[in-house]
Amino acid sequence: MLNYLKSELYRVFHSSGLYLFIGICSLFALSFNCILWAFDSTTTNFPWATIKYSFSTLDTNMYVVLFLTATLTSIIVVDEFKLRTLTNSVAFGISRTQIYISKLLITLLACFLSLFIIESVFIGSGYLLLDTDNSHALRNLLNATVACIPSFIAGCTAFITMYFISGSIASAIWNWIGFIVGIPMITSVLGLKFQFFEWLDSWLIFSVTASYTFDEQSSSLVYLWSSKEGMLHCLLAGFLGTIVFLIVGILKFRKKAL
């Protein structure tokens, strides 16, 4: 499996997909802060050119990072079924389980690398260009990132599972949207009436990454991960999601004809 991992590392770093993804997302992150800075430079009393506003845009929309995780996964995994490159690896004697786990590990590595670089650009440009008032903006953003990392891992695992089951990137994308986004939409609506669905919804990774409320008393955002119990809940939800998709993925792919 180590050799397969090395070959995947070689392939990923000799392909343009990862670099383009990091480049485009970093550019977007930089542009966002640049625009705020530009607006501040040309407008008097522009209140949003602060890291508090900038960083809260991200930590209140961590589900966007979840989508980006799935996007990057689809780039890294490549449509190997269509290219028939997977058959070469299997024909050589690399087991389907090894392929699945290796793909997951490489994708997670790429995701962590991307997250680190893009978030560094975002945070760095924020501190360079915007008003760094004495707020807990950076701490909130880092807390949000830590709380949601297991959900990102689960999202990545889910995509890989759906890809290996369906055998096509396009099907995996639709299935991923259905499972990761569609089901929470249904459970959140049903949860308004039925307690079971409210409870179920709280454990779904999409809901975890999109859960915050506005506290009118303190005029601040309150995240699910603001408390210790909430943070633990977030970590556990991601962990459980990862385990479920991992087991399903390996079991189904082991029996898949290529």
Added chain:
Amino acid sequence: MNQSIIFQSNQLTKIYGNTTALDHVNITIPKGSIYGLVGNNGAGKTTLFKLLAGHIFPTSGNFTLLGAGNESNFTALRKRCGCIIEKPGFFPNMTAKQNLEYYRIQRGIPGKDTVTNCLKLVGLSEASNKRFKAMSLGMKQRLGLALALIGEPELLILDEPINGLDPVGIIEIRNLLLKLNHEKHITILISSHILAELEHIATHYGILSQGKLLEETTAEQLREKCQSYLEVKVMDAHKYAALLESRLHCTNYKILPDNIVHIYGEIKDISSYSHLAVKSGNGLLSFAQKEAAFESYYMELITSKNQAMIPKKGDV
């Protein structure tokens, strides 16, 4: 386990829905042979290759590979095999060299020169920096062969390896396969639609039709079967056959449609056969001495076996 056999299947069957792609096939591939697998489209050749490579799983039956019969051992044993099945798969935006390097690392093969040597072996040295998507069909096929050879395998599984190659390329690949077999004792399982090409290299043959193995034979035995014969066309083939038996004591013949009779065996006096038709007033329409090609033998075999497989009216 018999060490002189590199692959042996036992009642190997693969069913897709209502279609039996392989039907209780028993194939034996001797070590060091070049085994030509012959069959029409849909005969089951690629299905067999895919089962060997682990792409699909058998419905029933089993096989031994490199002396082992357990599926759990095949993962390790497949590392000693190299294969091209259907169109070779590579990453389109990577060059030939990068693609092979990817697989070299994957297979844990030491030596960065391995890739260069493999490309040279298949005549792709000058195209090593060409992206796969920019390659011609022939070049892609050669790259597939390079991939199959990269780990110095003991068993080469080649599904139509000369597809897309020009005549010079076909000869080059043929000579390469013969060299690998003779010098490195690599066993080769090869399928091809071009029977004449297989005749140049195969030492053993397996003939598949509609999922069934019709015949398994050596090249030598096949040559004996593809013997020369007299083809005689007369007005009444049955009358002529009766005369063959009574006057010339010849029973080694076959009556074909259109009153054609093929006469086999040692023929000392050819003219006696033509005179027989003329003197009996049967009307000799044509008379020729012919060499049976593998193609003719194959077509005859396929036709006769397929007819035998078609259920007749009244059969249960």
